[in-house]
Amino acid sequence: MRFFLRLLGLGILLLLVVLAVNTLRLPSYQLTGVAPAPAVPLADSALARLAGAVRIPTISTTDYAQTDTAQFGRFGRYLRQAFPKVFAQLKLEKFNNYGLLFTWAGTNPALKPVLLLGHYDVVPVLPGTEGKWAHPPFAGIQADGYLYGRGTLDDKASVLAQLEAVEYLLGTGFRPARTVLLAFGHDEETLGQRGAGAMAAELGRRGVRPEFLLDEGGLxxxxxxxxxxxxxALVGISEKGYLTLELTATGQGGHSSMPPAQTSIGELAAAVLKLEQHPFPARLDADNHLLDYLASEVPLGQRLAFANRWLFAPLIMKKMAGTAAGNATLRTTTAPTMLRAGAKENVLAIDATATINFRLLLGDSVAGVVREVRRIIADEKIRIKILPNSSAPSPVSDPAAAPFQQLHRTIRSVFPEAIVAPYAVVGATDARQYAALSPNVYRFLPAQMNQEAIESMHGSNERLPVANYPRMVQFYATLIRNSQ
Structure with missing residues (x-):
């Protein structure tokens, strides 16, 4: 027994030594000694131009035939009036009438171009929620230190800030050595096939291979x-995949006074409940880069755990899974979003359909998720249909690559108070359309926001802190300079 206790004590001591050594050897990935970014003088008219853009209701609808595309044309004409130097000195090409691709030719054609992305379409305001807005969603009103309106965050602020930066640089006489491309889609909110998809396909046909590209994403x-x-400062180096399934149960219908033991609605509800009660397994591998960059910046206890994920991974995952945002980074998520059944209160529905949206974790596949859904439901009577525009998770861009370090340096020069950390974006962006063009695909919106403001995207009271906007313009101007 004494020998066993000594052996146990030696094992514990050895474990403590390993944990301590791993913790002490943790490197810091944060760049230091970064000079502040040059100031970009910005007149009050810049915010007024953004407010004017917000007032144009460029709303995307799922059925493109129902989309008011006249507003897209109106938006393009507004940009021409607002940014005369950009339209006079950059080449503009249009795709499917409303996708906008600007080319600012560099002086050295041997250098790979830089591609900056954005989209100017916005999601609708849900009927019945208009009263929840402090100010009308398409009024572009500035109040209490914010600019309110649909698109102030997602994503007109980014589009207008890029154009402000280029307009400013043109006014200073700056000419890039490396060609700068600006690509603005008009249907990102409906998966981007007509805008980003068309522009990415054409750039691919031309053999354009950007040094890096940057879209919205983290902030x-x-x-x-x-x-x-x-x-x-969260910089997306990948994004989750996208899949939507329709589950359909079929019953006999008939009068509601004589229901069968299980109706089509009941059978469908049971299938949806099974999916919610059996989430996909959690994995930490998609968060490894994030934890690497944060490890040196957290208190000792967390640092110990982050440095020894081989031992503490279950504890870390349990902690992260405590929030919806953290949980989404750990697993393929399952979200029932629509239900359709029945036409009259006293008539049994024949068909009942549920729409389920999945965001696929890196390493998962569309086919694999469909197989798992069939296994969980375990009901052959439930028909499963894959809706269009599914996509696999994007490739991971290496944060050790020079373009990421350049982006890292730019962020620190504009936001010196921030820690930079790469992560996997849980939503979908237009960047996935361009992923085949470059190994260096990043997703970052240079705006400062708390969780409450983040949740206003696609929700009520979407708003941009007014103090953010000059730094957004400064960021894009600095990034263009730094990329040369």
Whole structure:
């Protein structure tokens, strides 16, 4: 027994030594000694131009035939009036009438171009929620330090800030050595086939291979992440895949006074409940780069766990899964989003259909998720249909690559208070349309926001802090300069 206790004590001591050594050897991935970015003088008219853009209701609808595309044309004409130097000196090409591709030719054609992305379409305001807005969603009203309106965050602020940056640089006489491309889609909110898809396909046919490309995605989260006291600039280096399934159950119908033991609605509800009660397994591998970059910035206890994920991964995952945002980074998510059944209160529905949206974790596949759904439901009477526009998770861009370090340096020069961390974007962006063109695909919106403001995207009271906008313009101007 004494020998066993000694052996156990030796094992515990060895474990403590390993844990301590791994923790002490943790490197910091944060760049230091970064000079502040040059100032970009910005007149009040810049915010007024953004407000004017918000007032144009460029709403995407799922059925494109129902989309008011006249507003897209109106938006393009507004940009021409707002940014005369851009339209006079850059080449503009249109795709499917409303996708806008600007080319700012560089002085050295041997250099790979830089591709900056954005989209100017917005999601609708849900009927019945208009009263929840402090200010009308398409009025572009500035109040209480914010600019309110649909698109102030997603994604007109990014589009207008890029154009402001280029307009400013043109006014200074700056000429890029490396060609700068600006690609603005008009249907990102409906999966981007007509805008980004068409532009990406044409660039691919031309053999364009950008040094890097940047789209919306992560942002500077001012309330940080648990354990980190500073803002965190989250840079997407990949994004989850996208899949929507329709589940349909069919019954006999008939009068509601004589229902069968199980109706089509009941059978469908049972299938949906099974999916919610059996989530996809959690994995930490998609968060490894994020944890690497945060490890040196968290308190000792968390640092110990992050440095020894081989032992503490279950504990880390349990903590992350405590929030909806954290849970989404750990697994393929399952979200029932629509139900359709029945036509009259006293008539049994024949067909009952549920729409389920999945966001696929890196390493999962569309075929694999469909197989797992069939296994979980375990009901051959439920028909499963894959809706169009499914996509696999995007490739992971290496944060050790020079373009990421350049982006990292730019962020630190504009947001010196922030910690930079790569992560996997849980939503879908236009960037996935361009993923085949470059190994360096990043997703970052240079805006400072807390969790409450982030949740206003696609919700009520979407708003941009007015103080954010000059730094957004400064960021894009600095990035263009730094990329040369």
């Amino acid at each position: 500077v989260k001012t309330d940080g992440v648990p354990g980190v006291q500073r803002p965190v």
